[in-house]
Amino acid sequence: MKYAFLLLLSFNLYAQDPSLSFLTLDSALTNKSNSVVREELITVDVTKPSQMTTKRSRTITVLNDSGDDEVNSYLFYDDHTVIKNVELIIYDAFGKEIEHYKKRDFNDVSVADGFSLYTDNRRLYVNHIPKSYPYTATFISEVKSNTTAFLPRWYPIGGYASSTEKSVYTLFFDPENKPDFKKSNLESYNINVEEGASQITFTATMLPAISYENHAPRFISFAPQVMFGLKTFSLKGVMGNGASWNEFGSWMDEQLLKGTEELPAETISEINSLVTPEMSDIDKARVVYQYLQDKVRYINVSIGIGGWKPMPASEVDRLSYGDCKALTNYTKSLLKAVGVPSYYTVLYSDSSERDFTNDLVAMQGNHAILAIPDGEDFIWLECTSQDIPFGHVPNSNDNRDVLIVTEEGGKLVRTKTYETEDNLQANNAKILILDTGEIQASFNRVSKGLQYDNVYHLDRETRENQERYYKEKWDYINGVEVSEIVFDNNRTAVVFTENLKVISTNYTSFAGDNMLLALNVFNQLDYVPPRFKKRTREVEVSVGFTDVDTYDIVLPSGYTVDSLPSDVEIVNQFGSYTISAVLKEDASIEYTRKLVLNKGVYPPETYEEYRNFFKQIAKKDKSKILLTKN
Template sequence: MKKILCFAFLICTAHIYSQKDYSIASIPKELTEYSNSVLIDELVEIDVTDINKMKEKTHRVIAILNKLGDGDARLYEYYDSNSRVKNVEVRIYNAFGKEIEHFKKKDFMDVSRTGSSMYADSRVLYLNYTPTSYPYIVVFDSETETGDTAFLSPWFPLNGHAESAQKSVLKIKYNPANKPKYKPQNLNGFDITISDTPEELIFSASNLKAIRYEEHGPLMSKIFPNVYVALNNFKLKESLGSGKDWQQFGSWMNKSLLSDVSDLPEGTLARIKSLVANETTNEGKARKIYQFVQDKVRYISIQIGIGGWKPMLASDVDKLSYGDCKALTNYTKTLLDAVGVPSYYTVVYGDKMKWDIMEDFSSLQGNHVILGIPDNDEITWLECTSQDTPYGYIGKFTNDRDVLIITPEGGKIAHTKVYETEENTQENIAKVKVDANGNVTATLKSISKGLQYDDKYLLPKEKQEDIDQHYKKKWNYINGFSLTDIKLDNNKEEVIFTEELTLNIPNYANPVSNDYLFCANIFNQNQYIPPRIDTRKQNLYIGNGYVDIDTVTVEVPENFEIDGLPDETILETKFGKYQINFNITSDDTLVYTRKMILNKGEYPPSEYENFRDFLRSIARLDKTKILLKQNVQ
C-alpha cells in the first residue's frame, strides 16, 4: 500500500512541476491571510544511501508578498572544506508569472559563514537581491554534496511565522541497513502525510496556513509542525559515529572528539597544582581554576575541526590564550582533571528562548558548550567563554533547559539551573528632593540578583556614552535628566550587581497653578503593555519570573505640603502580585513603596487578555501622582 501511495505521489509532483504556474493569482486566498510569504512548492531530496556521502537537491518556489517576507526567500547555501555546492541558481518572477531576473552560481557572494570568526572553514554562498516591487516570486534550485552524514536538516514545512505553505515535500533515500530515525512533532491539525518504505522516507505537507506571531507565545518547535531526522550510524569528517541513544552518542563523542585534545605542558600542570595546593575541596579548587582561565584567555569564534564540533588542543589554548566555547570549556576541564576535580563537557542550545536537547532523540544537537561540575546530586554550571561571569552563574542564555552531559559512561540528559521567581530580584532605594520650582535631585541605589543580575553585570565594560544611553533608554519617560555620578559594582563572589547613581531632573513636577503634581515612582515605571490579539490561539508563556522592590523617600519643598494620599493598592492574580503604598513620616517626608512579582508559567490562550489587563493596570498605577500644595500665606 505504501508503494502505491508513493507512486501516486510521484505522478502528482511531476504534474505540478510541469505546469509552472507561478503567478500570485494561483495562490489560494486563505494562504495569504496573516502571511508575508507563501511557499508555493518545495521539494528537498536527500540521498544518504552511502554513509560516507550525502547528496541534497532543493527546488523551492516562494511568493514574497511584502518587504517583511524578503528573508523567507532563503537565497543561500552553506558549504565547508568537506562539502561543495555543485549548482545554485535563482529565477525571479513578477506577480503575473513573468520571469524578470535569472541568477547563476557566479552571481552569488562567497563569504565566511561566521563573519566574526578568526578561524572558520564554514562558508556561505548567498545572493544579495533587492526587489524592485512587491509581490514577487522566487524559484530557487540548488544541488550540494558533502562527506558528512551526521547532520540531516529538520523538516519545517512552515519555516517561520507569517509564512504559509501550499506544498512542501522532503524525500530521504537511504540504505535499509542504516535507516534514519525520525521524530514528528505537532502534526495534528495539519494536512501532513508520512510515507515510510524500505528504502525511502517521504514527508509531505499541503495547504498549511500561516501561524501568526503572538506575543509571549511558545517556542516554534512547540507549535510548528516539524520532523527531526538522523542516522544512527553516520560520518563526521574522518570519524565514523554511532548514536542509537544518548549513552552511545556520548561514548562516541568521548572517543572521537574529546579523548585526544587534553594535553598540557608540564609547566602549566605544575603551576595549576601549586595554585590549588592549599584548597581542600573540589569547589575551592574549581573556583581558583575558573578564575585562572578567566584571567588568561579570551573568546573567539572557531569553526574548524570535525564539523566545528571538535575542540582545539588544550595545549594550543594554553599557548595562544584564546579559543571558542568548545576550546575554552575543554581547557577548563583539562585543568580540573589535572587536580582531580571531575567535570562534564556539556552540549546546550544557547538562546534566551529555552531550547531543550531532545531527551528521546539522540543526534547532533545544540549550538554551545558549557561545563558541569558534579557535587553529589547537584551540578554546578560554568560558562567558560566570559571573563566576567561569576563562578557557578549561568544566565538567560543557558538556564532552565535540558542539556547533554558527556560522562565517562557516555551521554546523559541533565537540566541546568532553574532560577526561581524569588531569586530574580531588583531592589531600588531612592532618596529624592523636590525644590520649590519642581526640580528634582535624587540618589538611587539599585541591587540586582539572579536573572536580573544577568541584565546588568556587563555594564561596566561599556563605554561611558553607551552607559549614559542605557539609562536614557531605561528612563525614556523622564525628560531632560542628567547623571552627575555613576558607580557600578559587579560583586562576582556574591553574584550581586549594584548601581549607585546621582541625577538631576529639571521641571519633573508638573505645575498646577501654585501647586505641583508629582509622581513618586521615578525609577521603575512599567511601560510595557502586550498588544491586543484577537482570537489568540497560542498558549501564554512567561519564561522567567522576577521580583521588584522599590522604596522612594521624598523630601517635599519648604512651604509645601502633601494634600491627601492615594489608598494602598493591591493587585493579585495568577500571573503575579502588585502592591503600592504611600505614607507620611513624622517629619513630613513621603515614603513610597512598590512591590511587583511576576510569576513564570504557561497558561491557556484565554488568559492572555487577563494578563494584558494586569500589566495595563500596573502601567496606569505606576504613574500615580500626588498633589504638593503650596502653603499660601
C-alpha cells in the same frame, strides 16, 4: 507569413507559466501572508552512512517586501561539502521568467562573524533586488557532503506570515541503518506520511500562514516539523554511532575529546601552585576559573571537524584564545590537573529556553559549557566569558536539558533553574523634592539572579555610556542627570550594587501654584502588551522576577499633601503588584512597591487578563499626587 512569425516570436518572448501567476493563489494561502511556498521538493539520500546528497527545488511567491527573506537564495558549505548545482529563477507576477541565475552568478564569500579566527565555512548567495511585487522565485540546489550526523529537518512552514501550498520531503536510507525521526505539531495540518522499507515521505498541502503574536512561545515549539537521526553516521568523515544518549556521549568522548586534554608541564605546575591540598574541589575550581578568565579570550575556530572537535588544550594554552569548545575543554584540562572532575557539556544556548530532544538521539546543540559535580547537582561554568562570575548561569544557558559527557557515556541533565524570588531587583532611594520642582536623590539598586545579567556589564562601560544607559532607562524623567556613580560587583555572591546621585531640574509639574508628583520615581513600567482581537497562541512569561522599591520622599517646604492614594493589591496567576504610600510624622512620604511576575506558559484565553495586569501596573506606576501650596 511575416506577421504570423512576428506574432509567434512575440508570444515566445513573453510566454508565461500560468500556474505561477499570483492570480492562481488560493485566498486561504494569501490571508495574512507575506509569501506563499508554491511547491517545495526535498530529497535527502543517506543510503551510505558516510555520504549525504540533498536536492531541493523551492518555488515561492513573494507578495510584498516583508517576504523577501523567505526566498532563502543561499547555501552554506565547507571543505567537506560539494555544491553540484545551484540556480535561482525569478518570475514576474504573472509567471513570466525575467531573471535566471546560474552557479557562476552567485557570490562566494567566507562566513566571517567578527569572532572567528579560523573557519572554512563559506556562503554562496545571490543578492537579487526585486523591482516590483508580487514576484515568484525558484531556488534549485544539489549538495553532497560526507557528514550525515546532521540530517536536514523538515519545516513545511518556514516562519511567520508564510504559507505553503505544497511541500514534500523524501528521505532515502539503508534499511540496515533506518533513521529515527520525531514528528512535532503535525496533527492540526494536512500532512501525510508514507513509510517504505528504504524511504519515508512527508507531504504537506495547503498550510495557512501563522501570524506572529507577542508573548507567545518560540515558533519551533508549535510549528510543524520533523527531525531525523541516524544510528550510524559520519561527522566530516569521522564515523559515529548513537543508538542512545549514553552511547552517543561515549562516541563524543572517544572521537572528539580524547587526545585534546594534554597541557604543558609548566602550566600544570603553575595551576597547582595556585591551589592547596586543604581547598575543597569547589574552591580549587574557583581559582581555575579565575585563571581561565585572566588568561584567555573567546575567538571562534571552525575548520575540519572544528565545528565540534575542540582545539587541543595545549594550543589554547599557547595562544590564549579559543572558541566555546576549546575553552571548555581547556578548563576541563586545568581542573583535571588539580584533581577536580568535570564534564564537557553541549547545549542549545539562547535566551529562549530550548531543550535537547531526549527521545531522538542525534547531533544537537550550538554551544559548550562545563559541569562540575557538586553532590547531587552541578556547578555550571560559562568558559567563553571573561566576566561572568563563577557558577553563575546566564539566561542563555539556564533551565534546559543538556548533554554532559561523562566517563560512563552521555547523560541528559537540566541546568540551573531560577525561581521568581531569585531574580531580585531591590531599589531604595532618598528623594528630596525642591519647591522649584527639582529632585535630588540618592539611589541604591541591588540586582541578583537573572536580573544581575541586566546590569553587571555597567562597570566595564565608559562614564559616557553609563550616563547614557541611565538617561535611556529613565527617559520619562525630564532633565535627568547622574552626578555620581559607584558600583560594587560582588562576583562571589553574584550581586551587583549601584549607588548613584541623581538630579532632575523639572521632575514635577505644576498646576498653578500646586505641584503634581509621581511617587514612583525610578521604576515606572510603561509597557502594555498589544491588543489581539482573537488570541490563538499560549502566553509565555519566559523569565520570572521580583522588583521591590522603597523610597523615602522628602516634600518641599511650604507644600502639604492633598491626599495619598489608597493601597493597591493586585493578585492573579501571573503574579502580584502592591503599592503603599504613608505620610510619616516628619512630613515625608514612604512609598513602597512590589511587583512579582511568575514564569510560566498560560492558555490563550488568559491573554487579555495578562494584558490588563500590565495596563493596571502602568497606570498605577504613573499616577501622581497633588501637593498644595500653603
